[in-house]
Amino acid sequence: MSVKPFRPVRYSVFAIALLSGVTYAVAPPVTGGEKRADKKNQEDPEYVAEMKAKVFSKEAISVANGEHRFNQTCVYCHGYKGSGGKAKMLQGRDFDADYLFKTITKGKKRGSLVMPPWKRTFTPEERWELVTYILSLSEEK
Numbered sequence: 112m113s114v115k116p117f118r119p120v121r122y123s124v125f126a127i128a129l130l131s132g133v134t135y136a137v138a139p140p141v142t143g144g145e146k147r148a149d150k151k152n153q154e155d156p157e158y159v160a161e162m163k164a165k166v167f168s169k170e171a172i173s174v175a176n177g178e179h180r181f182n183q184t185c186v187y188c189h190g191y192k193g194s195g196g197k198a199k200m201l202q203g204r205d206f207d208a209d210y211l212f213k214t215i216t217k218g219k220k221r222g223s224l225v226m227p228p229w230k231r232t233f234t235p236e237e238r239w240e241l242v243t244y245i246l247s248l249s250e251e252k
Contacts, residue, residue: 159235163212166239177244180237188226193248198224202248211242 152158166173181189193201215238218228229238 153235154230159212162235163208163239166236166243170243173240173243174247176237177240177242177247180233180241181244184229184232185241193245198226201245204249206246206249208242208246211245212238215241 181193188196188198189201190196195201214226215233216228216230219226229241233241
């Protein structure tokens with residue numbers, strides 16, 4: 112029969128902790144309810160409209176931000192400057208801003224091609240910046 116030398120020590124430390132009256136936290140406090148509420152508020156139609164107005168009021172900056180985001184996430188399918196690739200070409204096409212926002216937000220499925228929804232990835236402001244960039248591509252040609 113083998114004796115485990117640390118078993119009595121482990122139990123004695125536990126007993127001392129219980130008897131000392133000191134409270135130890137086992138898990139971090141739950142925070143995040145505020146974040147969920149913020150996310151719900153971000154998808155509120157009034158907030159989305161406010162972000163649209165904000166982004167379109169500073170269009171030059173928004174186009175630059177949208178281009179940066181496009182080059183990070185959309186280039187793989189839509190090509191450099193929307194020149195096409197796996198997905199349709201975006202250059203020279205006449206789009207409605209609200210249609211683009213809805214498509215970016217909810218994604219799209221056409222046959223075997225699937226554009227993922229970006230609602231959980233980007234804020235409404237970031238999605239509107241993408242819209243301004245895509246609209247600038249349609250104005251180029």
